[in-house]
Amino acid sequence: MSDKEHGFAIVVHGGAGEPLDYTDGCDKAAKRARDILLETGDALDAAIAAVMVLEEDERFNAGTGSVLCLDGATIEMDASIMDTRGRLGAVAAVRDVRNPILLARAIADTPHVVLAGEGAERLARSLGLERAKPISAAQRKKHEELLKELAGSVPAMPGIDNRMFERFWNYKTPLQLPKGAAHDTVGAVVRGPDGHFAVAGSTGGSAPSLLGRVGDTAIMGSGFYAGSLGAIAATGVGEHIVRHMLARTVYGYLEQGMPLQQALQRGLDLIDKDVDTGLIGVTKTEAASCSNTHMPTSIVEQ
Structure with a gap:
């Protein structure tokens, strides 16, 4: 955490539970x-701009x-934006868009x-936004790794019985059972030099x-919030974050x-310690991050 009376502040996170080796990506996003x-x-x-850098990584x-x-x-992707100039937009469960954050801004x-x-x-098509890139080998590898554990006894999603996914299965293809648990979000909060806040x-x-x-990222007050006192962004398992309206x-x-x-920290304490969760925020004088696990983060002030 740091304090600053004047100037701007930027805090970027790469997701609760992501390796700290990824901090270079957050640094690049914060610099942008x-x-x-x-x-x-x-x-x-x-x-x-910060979020776009991470969407491209x-x-x-x-x-x-x-x-x-x-x-x-x-x-299926979600994204959101909000600032203290009255701009608010979110997109949920969108598929064929390269940078959902641009679509949220357009909304x-x-x-x-x-x-x-x-x-x-x-x-997105009417606005000429780029379509999503083809599925990569890295994405397929992650999926193959995920498909190894859902049939097991270890919960693939914290607090959820793996059999629930089989019971409520709603895909066209047959169920194939996996390992958990990607639930990360990337995010940025900013205090501008004019005192306005954005997330x-x-x-x-x-x-x-x-x-x-749809997770917390698209739900105002849960994954994100900005007001006259500052801006807050959350990352982790959306179902837990939403129940606490964590950002608000x-x-x-x-x-x-x-x-x-x-x-x-008080917000973090509302979530079960076994559920990876992180928060970042800026206020008029402060910029900080807090998580109950490793979370790549970058803070820039001037």
């Missing part, structure tokens, strides 16, 4: 955000590195706040999950006058 912030002064532009579960769904063929300019599935993809997040979803599953809850602690680091 800084460059954009110095160019435009817009906190949201900077947050989106196949190591992270977002954009081009998104995990395959249980059928081994489908990818903020429509009459709506959230678009999902086919409608979101049609908007952006993107995820390739959770593995395992039922088709059409942490922001509520800020409203009570709690320092940022303490607010993040």
Whole structure:
């Protein structure tokens, strides 16, 4: 954590539970955000730029590195943006888009706040956004590794009986059983030099999950929130994060006058310690991250 009276702040995370070796990707994303912030002064532009860097890095579960769904063929992604200028947009369960964060930003300019599935993809086509890259060898390898454990006794998703996926199976192809558990999100929070705040997040979803599953990344107040006091982003298992409205809850602690680091830790304490979870945030004077596991993170201030 660090404190700063004036200037801007950027915090980027690469997902709770991801290797710290990936910190270089977060550093690259934060540097890109800084460059954009110095160019435009817009906190949201900077947050989106950071997330785009991570969407293009196949190591992270977002954009081009998104995990395959249980059928081994489908990818469903969520993304969101929010700032203190009134811009708010999210996309859920979108498939054929290279950078879902750009689609979330575009949705903020429509009459709506959230678009999902086919409608979101049609908007992406009309806007000329790039289609998703072909499924890579790295994505297929991750999926093969996942397909080794769902039939076992170890929960592939924290707190969930593996047999639940078989009971509620809703894919066209037959069930093939796997190892858990990709549920990472990438995200960025930014305080602009003008005092405005922004947050952006993107995820390739959770593995395992039922088709059409939407996590916290697309749900305002759960995976993300920005207000006049700061911006908060969460990462981890969406089903746990949503139940606590984690980002908005942490922001509520800020409203009570709690320092940022303490607010993040208190929010983290709401989640079972066995569930990988992380939080990042910026306020008028602080920039910090907090997690109950390893989480690649980068903080830049000026």
